[in-house]
Amino acid sequence: MKIVVASGKGGTGKSTLSANFSYVISGNRDVVLVDCDVEEPNLHLFFEEKGKESIVTLPIPVIDENKCDFCGKCGEFCQYGAITVLKDQVMVLQNLCHSCGGCLIVCPNDAISEVPKTIGVLWDAQIDSNLRLITGVLNEGEANGIEIIKTVKRLSESSPLVIYDSSPGTACPVIETVEGADFCILVTESTPFGLHDLKLAAEVVKKIGVPSGVVINRSDGSDNETEEFCRENDLEILLKIPFDREIAAIQNRGELFSVYYPDWQKQFTDLLDHIESLCGGNR
Amino acid sequence: MKICITSKGNSLDSPAERSFGRSPYFIIVDDETGEEKSIANENVDATGGVGPKSAQLLINNDVNVLITGQMGGNAQRAVEVSGIEVYQYKDGGSVREALNLYKEGNLEKIL
Numbered sequence: 401m402k403i404v405v406a407s408g409k410g411g412t413g414k415s416t417l418s419a420n421f422s423y424v425i426s427g428n429r430d431v432v433l434v435d436c437d438v439e440e441p442n443l444h445l446f447f448e449e450k451g452k453e454s455i456v457t458l459p460i461p462v463i464d465e466n467k468c469d470f471c472g473k474c475g476e477f478c479q480y481g482a483i484t485v486l487k488d489q490v491m492v493l494q495n496l497c498h499s500c501g502g503c504l505i506v507c508p509n510d511a512i513s514e515v516p517k518t519i520g521v522l523w524d525a526q527i528d529s530n531l532r533l534i535t536g537v538l539n540e541g542e543a544n545g546i547e548i549i550k551t552v553k554r555l556s557e558s559s560p561l562v563i564y565d566s567s568p569g570t571a572c573p574v575i576e577t578v579e580g581a582d583f584c585i586l587v588t589e590s591t592p593f594g595l596h597d598l599k600l601a602a603e604v605v606k607k608i609g610v611p612s613g614v615v616i617n618r619s620d621g622s623d624n625e626t627e628e629f630c631r632e633n634d635l636e637i638l639l640k641i642p643f644d645r646e647i648a649a650i651q652n653r654g655e656l657f658s659v660y661y662p663d664w665q666k667q668f669t670d671l672l673d674h675i676e677s678l679c680g681g682n683r
Numbered sequence: 684m685k686i687c688i689t690s691k692g693n694s695l696d697s698p699a700e701r702s703f704g705r706s707p708y709f710i711i712v713d714d715e716t717g718e719e720k721s722i723a724n725e726n727v728d729a730t731g732g733v734g735p736k737s738a739q740l741l742i743n744n745d746v747n748v749l750i751t752g753q754m755g756g757n758a759q760r761a762v763e764v765s766g767i768e769v770y771q772y773k774d775g776g777s778v779r780e781a782l783n784l785y786k787e788g789n790l791e792k793i794l
Contacts, residue, residue, distance in 0.1 A: 481732020484739050484761040491764050496732050
């Protein structure tokens with residue numbers, strides 16, 4: 401069972417939900433929590449444990465200028481403008497390369513090979529006997545974190561129950577995180593901004609073909625518009641977390657609010673049961 | 684010598700374009716033969732890498748001098764190694780005006 405937590409808008413409470421949800425359900429199940437928000441991972445702050453660090457690399461083309469005849473086919477092929485072919489040299493702009501490997505294939509002179517370039521790290525931490533946290537971290541200045549998301553997803557692939565905490569937005573990192581999941585929880589908030597971006601995110605997730613439901617966080621009790629949108633689009637509202645001073649205070653200390661509230665522990669346990677039943681039983 | 688001016692349209696009388704990578708047209712003038720040609724930029728709406736791709740277009744057309752308004756970092760790196768000289772024209776005049784200012788030595792060399 402692979403569940404993604406996404407949102408569209410940033411700051412709606414994806415990490416709060418992911419962390420609390422994972423913590424609670426790890427009470428009697430093995431859970432891997434994966435921080436796919438590789439540009440700004442923050443789940444480790446809840447658990448105060450980063451774990452073992454390893455390097456993530458991307459293959460980048462290098463040109464053997466003894467074999468190259470400067471025909472320009474690699475540069476023509478590259479959709480990202482990463483290769484410029486001059487009369488007597490080939491320039492690779494590493495930051496534009498998407499590591500598709502196409503230039504190697506189109507080169508008629510076998511002049512291109514690949515070398516690894518470090519783009520970030522991953523942290524792998526066993527928080528307690530049932531909860532493992534894997535975090536992807538993209539190095540500052542790197543433009544493309546997709547490979548890191550792929551790597552952390554691969555690491556957790558064989559686990560029976562995985563929670564992926566997505567980055568906000570609806571662009572490539574979110575799509576990479578959502579693809580292949582069994583279910584997507586869309587976290588929104590009681591603001592016009594939350595609703596606006598929920599619409600975008602719901603559309604993307606629908607297009608990818610992953611079933612989804614909505615959690616309204618910091619609900620002020622007047623969520624009519626969000627509820628109407630969900631009704632019209634067959635999106636179930638799975639849970640509402642109220643706009644509550646105590647919850648906010650616990651959260652602001654970097655702690656898990658579910659630790660303090662047995663009632664919320666039950667709500668999160670029920671949430672998992674419900675999602676599993678929506679997805680046709682325990683996978 | 685071949686001079687390229689970034690342009691909003693396909694002739695010397697079209698307004699000069701400020702941006703390089705996403706310039707709608709590249710007007711290339713050979714000041715020895717007087718030959719002119721305009722090339723429509725296929726990469727106007729591309730998502731990324733437009734600077735180096737446009738630089739590649741200049742290289743493929745044996746351009747020696749580029750006149751444009753501004754250039755991003757990736758385009759600069761590509762143009763820099765190619766040895767193409769870059770002069771800046773940011774005013775709203777035509778391609779012809781920009782070309783004349785260059786010939787009179789009144790444009791600043793930025794690369």
